[in-house]
Amino acid sequence: xxxxxxxxxxxxxxxxxxxxxxxxxxxxxxxxxxxxxxxxxxxxxxxxxxxxxxxxxxxxxxxxxxxxxxxxxxxxxxxxxxxxxxxxxxxxxxxxxxxxxxxxxxxxxxxxxxxxxxxxxxxxxxxxxxxxxxxxxxxxxxxxxxxxxxxxxxxxxxxxxxxxxxxxxxxxxxxxxxxxxxxxxxxxxxxxxxxxxxxxxxxxxxxxxxxxxxxxxxxxxxxxxxxxxxxxxxxxxxxxxxxxxxxxxxxxxxxxxxxxxxxxxxxxxxxxxxxxxxxxxxxxxxxxxxxxxxxxxxxxxxxxxxxxxxxxxxxxxxxxxxxxxxxxxxxxxxxxxxxxxxx
Amino acid sequence: xxxxxxxxxxxxxxxxxxxxxxxxxxxxxxxxxxxxxxxxxxxxxxxxxxxxxxxxxxxxxxxxxxxxxxxxxxxxxxxxxxxxxxxxxxxxxxxxxxxxxxxxxxxxxxxxxxxxxxxxxxxxxxxxxxxxxxxxxxxxxxxxxxxxxxxxxxxxxxxxxxxxxxxxxxxxxxxxxxxxxxxxxxxxxxxxxxxxxxxxxxxxxxxxxxxxxxxxxxxxxxxxxxxxxxxxxxxxxxxxxxxxxxxxxxxxxxxxxxxxxxxxxxxxxxxxxxxxxxxxxxxxxxxxxxxxxxxxxxxxxxxxxxxxxxxxxxxxxxxxxxxxxxxxxxxxxxxxxxxxxxxxxxxxxxxxxxxxxxxxxxxxxxxxxxxxxxxxxxxxxxxxxxxxxxxxxxxxxxxxxx
Numbered sequence: 001x002x003x004x005x006x007x008x009x010x011x012x013x014x015x016x017x018x019x020x021x022x023x024x025x026x027x028x029x030x031x032x033x034x035x036x037x038x039x040x041x042x043x044x045x046x047x048x049x050x051x052x053x054x055x056x057x058x059x060x061x062x063x064x065x066x067x068x069x070x071x072x073x074x075x076x077x078x079x080x081x082x083x084x085x086x087x088x089x090x091x092x093x094x095x096x097x098x099x100x101x102x103x104x105x106x107x108x109x110x111x112x113x114x115x116x117x118x119x120x121x122x123x124x125x126x127x128x129x130x131x132x133x134x135x136x137x138x139x140x141x142x143x144x145x146x147x148x149x150x151x152x153x154x155x156x157x158x159x160x161x162x163x164x165x166x167x168x169x170x171x172x173x174x175x176x177x178x179x180x181x182x183x184x185x186x187x188x189x190x191x192x193x194x195x196x197x198x199x200x201x202x203x204x205x206x207x208x209x210x211x212x213x214x215x216x217x218x219x220x221x222x223x224x225x226x227x228x229x230x231x232x233x234x235x236x237x238x239x240x241x242x243x244x245x246x247x248x249x250x251x252x253x254x255x256x257x258x259x260x261x262x263x264x265x266x267x268x269x270x271x272x273x274x275x276x277x278x279x280x281x282x283x284x285x286x287x288x289x290x291x292x293x294x295x296x297x298x299x300x301x302x303x304x305x306x307x308x309x310x311x312x313x314x315x316x317x318x319x320x321x322x323x324x325x326x327x328x329x330x331x332x333x334x335x336x337x338x339x340x341x342x343x
Numbered sequence: 344x345x346x347x348x349x350x351x352x353x354x355x356x357x358x359x360x361x362x363x364x365x366x367x368x369x370x371x372x373x374x375x376x377x378x379x380x381x382x383x384x385x386x387x388x389x390x391x392x393x394x395x396x397x398x399x400x401x402x403x404x405x406x407x408x409x410x411x412x413x414x415x416x417x418x419x420x421x422x423x424x425x426x427x428x429x430x431x432x433x434x435x436x437x438x439x440x441x442x443x444x445x446x447x448x449x450x451x452x453x454x455x456x457x458x459x460x461x462x463x464x465x466x467x468x469x470x471x472x473x474x475x476x477x478x479x480x481x482x483x484x485x486x487x488x489x490x491x492x493x494x495x496x497x498x499x500x501x502x503x504x505x506x507x508x509x510x511x512x513x514x515x516x517x518x519x520x521x522x523x524x525x526x527x528x529x530x531x532x533x534x535x536x537x538x539x540x541x542x543x544x545x546x547x548x549x550x551x552x553x554x555x556x557x558x559x560x561x562x563x564x565x566x567x568x569x570x571x572x573x574x575x576x577x578x579x580x581x582x583x584x585x586x587x588x589x590x591x592x593x594x595x596x597x598x599x600x601x602x603x604x605x606x607x608x609x610x611x612x613x614x615x616x617x618x619x620x621x622x623x624x625x626x627x628x629x630x631x632x633x634x635x636x637x638x639x640x641x642x643x644x645x646x647x648x649x650x651x652x653x654x655x656x657x658x659x660x661x662x663x664x665x666x667x668x669x670x671x672x673x674x675x676x677x678x679x680x681x682x683x684x685x686x687x688x689x690x691x692x693x694x695x696x697x698x699x700x701x702x703x704x705x706x707x708x709x710x711x712x713x714x715x716x717x718x719x720x721x722x723x724x725x726x727x728x729x730x731x732x733x734x735x736x737x738x739x740x741x742x743x744x745x
Binding site: 028030031032033034036038040041042043044045046047048049050094095096097098099100214216217223231232315316319320321 | 405422434438439468469
């Protein structure tokens with residue numbers, strides 16, 4: 001009886017007072033949505049506001065354009081040569097403390113932003129260093145054999161050269177087109193392909209935003225959403241822009257599973273060029289709705305300095321990472337001579 | 344038996360006995376060392392999937408607190424907390440790294456609304472999200488003297504008073520014939536059988552809803568029921584054996600055992616009530632309280648049954664014993680309500696419910712033996728059969744009220 005009783009008491013003590021791992025003494029603080037300061041002796045897990053970095057740098061990706069190795073044909077046509085290597089074994093920290101197997105073009109999600117001018121001859125040397133078949137399927141106009149659908153490139157160093165003329169003008173996605181397609185896309189095999197008009201566009205501070213999602217537990221629902229892969233990144237690393245300066249965003253929606261995504265800008269409206277194929281804007285709005293691979297070009301100028309949010313107005317997406325901040329600096333204090341357009 | 348055998352043999356063969364016992368054990372140790380040491384590759388099959396269980400969610404002032412336990416085979420790191428699938432900043436105390444079975448408290452500052460449902464999610468380092476749904480948010484109970492008294496009153500109402508009322512049937516049971524007395528004993532068996540099955544069902548339900556698979560809820564329940572049963576059976580037999588030589592008469596000893604068994608059972612009922620109040624299902628716990636109170640009057644009859652047999656007790660001593668037994672059987676409801684309300688843990692609930700069930704089954708065995716000793720050797724007399732059947736039915740009907 002006594003034995004039974006002591007076993008009972010012992011077991012229940014263990015159950016009632018769980019064995020917390022050894023305590024830390026240092027007091028840390030963090031601030032909530034409503035500005036409340038929380039103190040804790042434990043770990044702070046705050047991907048929203050804590051300034052943290054992971055392997056991939058969305059700030060670098062934002063304004064990085066790959067123009068390729070440039071050469072000229074005898075007739076004066078510009079030839080641009082790119083090398084893209086696919087891999088599928090990389091485990092990347094996608095949000096502080098969360099590790100996910102990404103499939104990459106040139107080591108990043110999204111892959112490099114390929115940029116050319118309409119009419120250029122493009123030569124894309126594709127190497128598949130992954131363990132599965134992969135391809136590159138460009139949206140745009142090209143011969144059937146260059147479509148990256150029926151020409152699967154074998155794993156372990158398989159090669160293929162995509163050759164076609166850049167066009168039409170606009171912003172397009174490229175992605176792997178091997179079945180099961182959804183798997184190859186959601187793991188990260190996609191990127192942006194920009195075709196500039198021959199006459200160019202007005203000089204602007206240009207950036208690329210791929211709206212994407214990450215299904216880290218494979219339940220065909222996204223656990224995270226983001227502009228450029230890392231959730232909340234541009235919230236704790238605001239994008240610095242200048243007032244009275246033209247901002248141009250090439251935005252591409254690559255979210256899977258959810259039928260739509262959208263882009264809302266605070267304190268301003270933007271001229272919107274769907275798919276970027278036309279040089280005249282179709283809308284002047286602060287809200288566009290984007291279906292899968294739907295994309296376009298946004299142009300706007302901020303008059304007043306300060307902090308402005310941009311985010312999905314599908315609030316579920318913004319509260320899972322697709323939210324950022326433009327920090328508008330007063331241009332009278334800064335030099336805006338570095339603004340340029342294209343190559 | 345081994346002891347006797349050992350005494351019969353010489354010193355050298357004693358050594359042999361020890362050696363023959365130790366050698367296989369030594370091989371077991373070698374086998375285990377091999378599999379964890381050089382043979383570790385053998386175990387390196389497949390992928391170990393991490394698992395955590397959100398065991399408890401408390402709603403306090405502007406904050407939601409989740410108690411998280413690593414119930415998987417490998418260590419995990421807590422990476423993200425969310426409320427209704429929306430990511431929230433949070434604190435993990437003492438830290439986010441959890442070894443097997445280790446727990447942490449995740450504090451999520453959140454302006455929650457009373458009586459609304461919430462889904463609390465925790466994402467770990469490999470990106471897997473685990474969730475617990477709360478049907479209706481309510482303030483976690485704080486340990487105040489008002490609440491302590493409140494639970495004590497409820498425990499008294501549910502446990503002590505109904506049992507005492509049930510004991511009032513004693514004079515009636517005393518005056519009836521032997522076969523009618525058997526009927527009442529059998530009725531007790533029926534009542535208890537129902538309570539035992541009920542407790543097991545409850546234990547399995549709690550473990551299914553709140554315990555991780557790695558706790559093996561059903562087998563945990565079975566193990567504790569059996570240990571509780573044999574432990575009490577052993578202790579009870581000692582008590583009855585001693586009864587012959589001590590002041591306790593055999594009927595009193597049996598009644599005492601029934602009171603202890605029912606007491607352990609009522610502890611489980613107290614836990615259920617405390618937990619229901621704690622989880623904010625107030626209306627539900629009102630039903631629970633009324634139902635248990637009605638239900639528990641029958642438990643008084645169970646104690647009164649064997650006691651009525653003892654004609655040697657003086658009136659005064661009988662009354663003291665009745666009050667004593669009533670307290671033993673009823674007051675654990677108060678302790679149960681305190682624990683259930685202030686520090687609810689699904690694991691301890693399963694343990695207590697299973698102990699209660701084991702205690703009940705032990706009491707059933709004792710009463711059946713009493714009936715057999717009283718003359719109904721096959722337990723097939725009409726009064727016994729009818730008693731058990733009616734006991735079950737009465738319990739079923741009163742349980743609908745809960």
